[in-house]
Amino acid sequence: MTVKEQQECKFPPCISNWKNAKGYTIPLDKRLATDGRGLQTVQVNENVAKLAEALYIADQKACEAVEMRAQVERKMAQKEKRKHEEKLREVA
Structure with a gap:
């Protein structure tokens, strides 16, 4: 960038509205009231x-779907457990 372009792109420093010209801090409620x-x-x-x-x-629907999925998984696990127990009984 040239010097001229740099000067054109120069932004002025930010003037804070937290403090007034004398440097005193302005309370938030006063700033909002004037704003x-x-x-x-x-x-x-x-x-x-x-x-x-x-x-x-x-x-709600997602919670219901998760609950239904959990119930189906529990039922499947119980069926698997029963089948496993029956196989063990047959072997015994």
């Missing part, structure tokens, strides 16, 4: 509620 953020009302999109409900339903 105007506290005056704005937060609007939540109605799709957020739909998304939350869809995620809840999906979570």
Whole structure:
């Protein structure tokens, strides 16, 4: 880069709004009051509620599927155990 390009790309240093010109720290509530953020009302999109409900339903279905899978695995393990015991009885 040339010197001219470097000077054009030079950004001014950040001015912190944490302190005023005399160097005193400004409390957070005072900064927010002057900023105007506290005056704005937060609007939540109605799709957020739909998304939350869809995620809840999906979570419930996933839990049910996991539970059903665990039950099937338990039943299969019991059947295998019974078969193994029967084979041992036949051998004895």
